Amino acid sequence: MSNVSEILTKSRMVSRPSSQEFIESVFDDFFELHGDRHYEDDMAIVGGIALLEGMPVTVAGIQKGHTVKDNVSRRFGSPNPDGYRKVMRLMEQAEKFNRPVIQFINTSGAYPGKGAEERGQGEAIARCLYMSAGLKVPVISIFIGEGGSGGALAMAAGDRVWMLENGMYAVLSPEGFASILWRDPSRSAEAAELMKITAEDLLKNGVIEKIIPEPEEGLENNLSFTAEILKKELIKELDILCSKTTDELLEERYRRFRKFGDYSE
């Protein structure tokens, strides 16, 4: 197996620690909050308030399960619009109480369902991007496993985007890429190579700012190794971000995404 295929496999392992496990390992006193105040509580999103070395922060993550039953209730970590609206509700609350927002991403993409379309999946993701662009508190996002398409980007439009060593992030899955562009799903490994989906590739092109290492024995065997590093990095980075004025923060965030594009005139 090539390195890319290996990373792709690891990023999707059922045993890979979930957002909730990360939240509970990195932060103290996690107090979960439910619901989007519009329609329902989307179980594909966990969120609430927690302490990072005593500092209150808002946390939200896309939640995959470890068992089939758990995964069915969470749609294998594919949020409905209600999930994104839950995230937005928590972001607004964070802004009101001047708490930084930490987001965890682990999804193959937003859920392609009937109800999801009826309740505006596109609008919900668009609104997340719109809200993130103007949120007056620091936002840091961490890709802990799979990162697919707009459903991942919705929660990765803040000041810093980091990725675990074996995370991935792509415009769509390599399988989808191969079957749509080449009409040949069996070429997914080739697609994965081409698509530059690994943390190293994404660091090079500026899509992410930092790679968080994983233990040699596997993340699922030693979560605290990575959680400790992540905690230190978050404390350090929030120290920097919190010292900026709102104008500086928002201008830099705007520039962060403004720069992407490869064209000539």
Added chain:
Amino acid sequence: MKLFKKKNYIPIGRTAAPETHEGRVERKLQEEPAIPDGMWMKCRFCGALVYKKEMNEFKICPKCGGHFRISAADRLAITCDEGTFEELDANMVSKNPMGYPDYDKLIAKMQEKTGLKEGAVTGFCEIDGYKTVIGVMDSNFMMASMGSVVGEKITRAIERSTELGLPVVIFTASGGARMQEGIISLMQMAKTSAAVRRHSDAGLLYVSVITDPTTGGVSASFANLGDIILAEPRATIGFAGRRVIEGTINEKLPEDFQSAEFQLKHGFVDRIVERKDMRKSLSTIFKLHSIERRDGLK
């Protein structure tokens, strides 16, 4: 109308609903009869063969009123006051951020076929005397999928409106992200949405006009962020592709699923406006927002 006195059209089977999961649309479109050549075309709504001379500048099926997809040039011609359109960033062309094999050749081929540089045209214009920035996407060019150029042109158009205190009108049509540009195409969603945010924070008006088809990454960014969202009748509007959803839920979806009418019913579109009435609706919206009008007009 006497003009459209019914001839015996030959029914030749209904075209399947357009596949809209991002790049798949491109393939479909290439298989469909293209509008520019030949005397006849098949209406993809009612299946009727339409004699092109019977269609006026609005490109509407004389039989069922179905709105055909139209080019950016045709859209600008029926939308802007004559002689007022000034194009911005006309020469911007895509590079190859992901190193997709033969992407440059693909782009060159599309440029030759369509006479366009890319999937979006932007500029200044007047609509019924109201000064505005306008963006028009053209689905003939790789389904107007959003890569670096579409994202950059739309972003710059919005930024120019913000700088100059102008409204912006964007006619959207897109299969979604330009997959051949990989993750950089995904980033365009955040980039364009952030530009809309700044325009909005400046208290300026953004009218999004959603046309057939608007799906994927464009539906999940600027298309759905208008202060006012209009849609053309029967346009396909949605995030995920119909077949992807059917495969996921193992259920056949109703015919009107993800139509403009469906979006209106579910509260995601303000109004459905027929193409022939679009200028008038935009003019009314501008008037209601006290947009500056060319001197001498009332």
